[in-house]
Amino acid sequence: MNEKAGLTSGLKKVLGLTSLFIITIGIVVSQTSVVSIVQGAGLGGGTFFMAIFIAFIIALCYISTYSELALMMPKAGSISTYTAVSVGHFMAIIASLSAYAAPALFGALAELLLLQNVLDSISPSSFTTVALAVVWTFTFLNIFGIDLFASVQSIISFTMLVTLIVIGIAGLGTFNNQGLPPHQIMHDLMHPDASVFTLVLAALWPFIAFEMVCDFIEEAKNPVRHIPKAMFTACIVLLFAYSLLAFVAMKLVPAEQLAQTDVPHLLLGKVIFGNVGKIVILILSITTTCGFISTGFATTPRLLYGMAHHKQLPPIFMRLHSKWRTPWIGILVLATLLTIAILLFKKSTDTLLMLVISGASCYLLAYIITHIDLIVLRKKYPNYPRSYKSPFFPLLQIVGILGMTYAFIHNSPSPELRSTVFINVALFIGLTAVFAFCWVKFKMKKGLFEAEPIEQAIDD
Structure with missing residues (x-):
């Protein structure tokens, strides 16, 4: 197949509901999600359940918004497509790069360093190159085709979800209670105080990124039925899994220990399973990190692929592999950037965690933009078909x-x-705004807020 065919032929439609559900779980559940839930349990006690439920409601809101937008404009570009049609390419590029590409890089780096911390806690200095090994293993798995990725991801995500549930159920049957008694947890739940509002972000981070499965919409067999169902089902399943994990953490481990350690899930595993707990948490750590890295390599290059189709990025990003039909240029670019970041930040855990919070804040801005997109498009295209x-x-x-x-x-x-996070978010947005301004004004030769007709967005 020649290069031109590689640029113009579409992605393969191979993903059914089960695959999309598993991919969604793999996107959302990460080590940082598990740590956020366990530490939140230590900080808030029973009140944290209210924060989890608030985060769940907020997640349902953005899932509903993305479901409508994704099926209106079934393109791999996701937010770049929706925003270009509602308010123009300038905001579309800012929303896509500052709120997805940059946070994905730092989030992946956090996952890899957290895995390294767990491995060092179990066997110090024995796995010094594990981060690079994980990155390049999943780089090639993703280049070799979406069907291979889906098969590997199914095994990883299923193991991860089962391990998470096993920890929760085993914790219910553990009587070595060193944390809060159940009646105190129930009292805190029924009489929450103002601390619930300070815990919302800790609870929301584990519910972020369901919408990234929309980047697979061109590879879904039946996107109209399966994309929304995959997201809503995964969100409900994780509500119960996270709540169960938080409860056993509150019940079994003293709150101050949960809140102060960098690896609270390892501490919880030891309380439930003894020395075997190290192996259980290691399995959870490996599967969550590998699932997060793998889906990051699958989703972010497809976002770049969609942006290139809308001429928001150089056309090289929409080049597909001649045999496996994957956006291999974007995958290699992401792998290279992540490799450089690992080499630069491997000793800077504190700085990295601060950048991850900054990345999470950028995600929140992206969701705000997407909700605005839907409101604008409902008024702009009131009679447009919506499945x-x-x-x-x-x-x-x-x-x-x-x-x-x-x-x-x-x-x-x-x-x-908080001040540092605001500065970082401003930096992310500022840099992408400069690029977006120059690209839209001088390369695309369009007005900054010149909206793209929806028909053209879909046909690109």
């Missing part, structure tokens, strides 16, 4: 915007860290 319509419009969008705004403003309990 899924977000119910109670615009209530869910308003709730989502307010919830994300609150979580963004209160992104950290520390005023100093």
Whole structure:
């Protein structure tokens, strides 16, 4: 197949509901998600369940918004497509790069360093190159085809979900209770205090990124039925899994220990399983990290692929491999950037965690933009065919915007860290804004807020 065919032929439609559900779980559940839940349990006690439920409602709001937008414009570009049609390419590029590509890089780096911390806790200095090995293993797995990726991802995500549930169920049967008694947990749940609002971001981070499965919409066999169902089902399943994990953590481990350690899940595993707990948590750590890295390599290059189709990035990013039909250039670029980041930041865990919080805050801004996209497009294209319509419009969008705004403003309990996060977010957005301005103005030769007709966006 020649190069031109590699640029113009589409992605392969091979993903059914089960594969999409498994991919969604793999996207969302990460080590940082597990740590956030366990540490949140230590910080909030029974009150943290209210924060989890608030985060769940906020997640349902953005899932509903993305379901409508994704099925209106079934392209791999996701937010870059929706925003280009609603408010123009300038905001589309900013939303895509500052709120997805940059946070994905730092999030992946956090996962790899956390895996390294767990391995060092079990066997110090024995696995010094594990991060690079994971990166390049999943680089080639993703280049070799979406069907191979889906098969490997199914095994990883299924093992991860089962391990998470096993930890929760085993914790219920453990009587070595050193944490809060169940009646105290129930009392805190029934009488929450103001601390619930400071815990929303800790609870929301484990519910971020369901929408990234929309980047596989061109490879889904039946996207109309399966894309929304995969996201909503995964969100409900994780609500129960996270709540169970938080409960056993509160019950079994003293709150101050959960809140102060960098590897609270390893501590929980030792309490439940004894020395065998190291192996259980190692399995969880490996599967969550590998699942997160693998889906990151699958989703982010497809976002870049969609942006290139809209001429928001150089056309090289929409080049597909001649045999496996994968966006291999984007995959290699991401792998190279992540390799450089590993070599630069492997000794800077504290700095990295601060950057991850900054990345999470950028995600929140992306969700706000997406809710605004839907409100604009409902008014701009009121009669456009929609195979899924977000119910109670615009209530869910308003709730989502307010919830994300609150979580963004209160992104950290520390005023100093909060200020640093705001600076980092401004830096992310500022750099991408400069690129977006130059690219739209001089390369695309369009107005900054010149919206793209929806028909053209779909046909690109």
